[in-house]
Amino acid sequence: MQLSKAPEIERFLKSPDPSVRVVLIHGRDRSGVGERAERLCKTVTPDLNDPFNVSLLTETDVEADDGRLENALSALSMMGGRRLVRLRLGGERVPQEKALAAVLKGHADGQFNADAVWVIEAGNLGRDSALRRAAESQSGAVGIVCYEDETGDVARMTREALQADNVGLTREALDRFVARLPRERGLMRQELERLILYIGPGSGRQIDEAELEAHLGVEPQASFQDAAQQAFGGRAAACQGGLRRAFAEGEAAVAAVRAAGQHLGRLRRISAAIASGQGAREAAKAAGVFWKQEAEILRQVKVWSPRDLQEVTEAVALAEVRTKTTGLPDRLITERLFLEISARARRLGL
CATH class of the missing domain: 3.40.50.300 (P-loop containing nucleotide triphosphate hydrolases)
Known part of the structure; x- marks a missing residue:
């Protein structure tokens, strides 16, 4: 069974x-x-x-x-x-x-x-x-x-962990925190523990989005996620900036490739949901899109066709293999992938 x-x-x-x-x-x-x-x-x-x-x-x-x-x-x-x-x-x-x-x-x-x-x-x-x-x-x-946790499951686990220590987040802060969480269970638990220690276990405090941002700061993984969004939006300079910030923190190039894959997967899920009759905003929320990024993501969904996304999927998979096996400079492989995505986005009209 x-x-x-x-x-x-x-x-x-x-x-x-x-x-x-x-x-x-x-x-x-x-x-x-x-x-x-x-x-x-x-x-x-x-x-x-x-x-x-x-x-x-x-x-x-x-x-x-x-x-x-x-x-x-x-x-x-x-x-x-x-x-x-x-x-x-x-x-x-x-x-x-x-x-x-x-x-x-x-x-x-x-x-x-x-x-x-x-x-x-x-x-x-x-x-x-x-x-x-x-x-x-x-x-x-x-x-x-064991598949990757869905956004709803991650939000539920976050609420349960916070309630167990008598602390909380406002709705906007919860959405923001869940959008930033890694989907690997071990890392997710570590981030939850770090947040609970920041708020104060047993304190009964609830923090808002502004205070959460002070806790999160500028994380390398967030820079990769931002770089991926900028690449799919056709902004090459901003994309390179996000990559280099993360690389300066010592992050591995393969993590950037995976961030591109995650953004790509999100675009594909939203596109498929809209094609099946779901509203655009509802599809974006179901895919875990933070509300401040919603307009940009939906702008990209309108332009990237399923065929274009499939071609990029193959390029992302190939780049991940190359970063692990070829011995070539993995950061150059990653930058080339992101710049190619950005160039394709500009050709599509973004």
Whole structure:
């Protein structure tokens, strides 16, 4: 069985089906994968460091192929109750994937200790992954896909975290903060903690947009986001300025390429929503556009056609690969990408 929608994932993590013996949690956001895995594991045993009931294995243990995984799945709990076996895999490539998929099928069918719960944490697995296919096809297994959090989910998590510490943001400040948050769960939690410390935990204070801006300051990632917006708006000089501010802070070029990809994705989502009949402002809000940027974003949406956006998507993907693999100066690759986007925007009339 596959779970990919936030409500169904939340229901499962709170109260997992006792007939499920294997859970594969995977996605690009490794912090999100780890966070969900930990929540699930705590429903099996409250002490995740219990040496008698918990086995923690890594990718190295799988590569060794010395029977440790099968032994962990076969072991009985010394204290009674369910055992927990955690397997953490590194990147998107899974070592001995077919062998792991075979073990998964066997454990889901009850061939090892039927009271052992096996939780696997992995990177982004494609639909052709043998491990993913096995988890989604077995009746005793579940595959959970962790996609990037939607804007509404991020806003909800932010409100809940602030309320838990008795602090708050005005509506405008909340919109601004959510628009600036990274979508990687670990970084998101860090930014929330930093904001709560700034406001004062337990103080009952609520800050407005002006005070929030004083806290945020000029961040490198914000410079990348601004550079991407300027590039798609056809403003080459302003675009270069944003890039160079971030580079001066030591930020990696690949982060700038990803910022371009995020802006591109936002334009595509808004364009698709409008094409399906949604109002322009509603589409922009649903895509997480900060209200002060709404007019500029909608101006760009009117000009960038789906075909133009697709061509830029390919250019962004190629630039990201080049920054990681070619050995060429990654900042020059990034600047060239942004200037090409800016030049195309000017040719389109922006």
